[in-house]
Amino acid sequence: MIPTLAFGTYQLLDPNPIxxxxxxxxxxxxxxxIYRNENVVKHALKETGTIRENIFITTKIGPKNFGYELTxxxxxxHIEKMGLDYVDMCLxxxxxxxxxxxxxxxxxxxxxxxRKGAWRALEKLVDDGMIRNIGVSNYxxxxxxxxFLYARIRPVLNQLEIHPYFSQRPLVEYCQNKxxxxxxxxxxxxxxxxxxxxxxxxxxxxxxxxxxxxxxWMKQCNILIVCQSINDDHIKSNxxxxxxxxxxxxMDQIYRLNGNINLYWNAEDxxxxxxxxxxxxxxx
Ligand SMILES: NC(=O)c1ccc[n+]([C@@H]2O[C@H](COP(=O)([O-])OP(=O)(O)OC[C@H]3O[C@@H](n4cnc5c(N)ncnc54)[C@H](OP(=O)(O)O)[C@@H]3O)[C@@H](O)[C@H]2O)c1
Numbered sequence: 001m002i003p004t005l006a007f008g009t010y011q012l013l014d015p016n017p018i019x020x021x022x023x024x025x026x027x028x029x030x031x032x033x034i035y036r037n038e039n040v041v042k043h044a045l046k047e048t049g050t051i052r053e054n055i056f057i058t059t060k061i062g063p064k065n066f067g068y069e070l071t072x073x074x075x076x077x078h079i080e081k082m083g084l085d086y087v088d089m090c091l092x093x094x095x096x097x098x099x100x101x102x103x104x105x106x107x108x109x110x111x112x113x114x115r116k117g118a119w120r121a122l123e124k125l126v127d128d129g130m131i132r133n134i135g136v137s138n139y140x141x142x143x144x145x146x147x148f149l150y151a152r153i154r155p156v157l158n159q160l161e162i163h164p165y166f167s168q169r170p171l172v173e174y175c176q177n178k179x180x181x182x183x184x185x186x187x188x189x190x191x192x193x194x195x196x197x198x199x200x201x202x203x204x205x206x207x208x209x210x211x212x213x214x215x216x217w218m219k220q221c222n223i224l225i226v227c228q229s230i231n232d233d234h235i236k237s238n239x240x241x242x243x244x245x246x247x248x249x250x251m252d253q254i255y256r257l258n259g260n261i262n263l264y265w266n267a268e269d270x271x272x273x274x275x276x277x278x279x280x281x282x283x284x
Pocket of ligand 1: 008031186188226237
């Protein structure tokens with residue numbers, strides 16, 4: 001079981017928010033190679049005496065480390081720095097491979113080989129017991145279709161920017177129909193979201209703060225959550241269980257807030273092998 005709410009560690013160089021989250025019952029930490037804060041995660045786990053089996057750790061391979069050898073080596077170094085001998089989930093962070101951003105056929109093919117190599121490396125690390133589950137992040141339908149061409153182990157999860165202003169409903173439904181869990185990041189992030197009049201109205205109706213309304217909406221969409229805070233009260237509040245059940249009408253109204261406001265990475269223009277029509281029928 002993947003714990004519903006993960007505590008995010010992007011740009012975190014201070015272990016105290018993680019320590020606070022762990023002390024308030026957090027059982028899932030989300031990190032990544034590109035956050036370069038392995039020592040901070042390590043310190044927080046040690047400081048709280050967290051028992052390894054009681055915590056779910058997700059990490060991500062940075063796009064500059066895609067490719068069989070690079071992925072394997074960088075992964076092993078990364079988890080060693082965190083003082084871990086396995087992770088519960090490892091994702092490919094973003095489909096675009098660093099240094100291979102052009103969209104001519106040759107570059108698209110090279111990028112494909114690097115993504116494929118990275119996936120093969122994750123599969124081998126699963127076989128070797130170093131990773132329990134593998135998945136992707138920021139993958140659109142074309143990147144997933146490319147992955148399905150060669151994946152021996154199917155992705156368990158796709159971590160995506162999702163919030164009421166960017167609900168990505170077609171992609172979420174595509175993933176869920178394929179049995180891929182969806183996890184949101186940046187859910188509370190957009191400036192002004194938490195003072196949106198609809199969220200204020202629902203906050204009054206259900207007698208909880210707006211962040212809880214957003215999280216309830218996600219849970220009812222069967223979306224897992226990554227959330228970050230450096231404020232102790234917010235950390236504690238985000239981890240509290242609530243029994244809110246939004247009505248269908250409330251859910252629809254939140255969906256109608258979608259304005260395709262994308263704040264983080266957008267992979268829509270990143271070509272996948274399946275974009276190359278002439279190669280579509282080849283076997284990989
Ligand atoms: N896969 C990817 O490409 C990707 C990209 C970006 C992020 N992530 C992951 O997602 C995590 C979260 O990203 P994020 O920080 O953008 O999104 P977020 O957690 O949804 O938003 C964080 C913001 O919300 C505020 N906040 C948190 N809880 C609150 C509450 N209860 N009430 C009011 N405000 C609250 C925080 O301020 P305070 O600190 O003041 O509480 C902060 O400004 C990252 O740490 C990272 O692990 C993944």
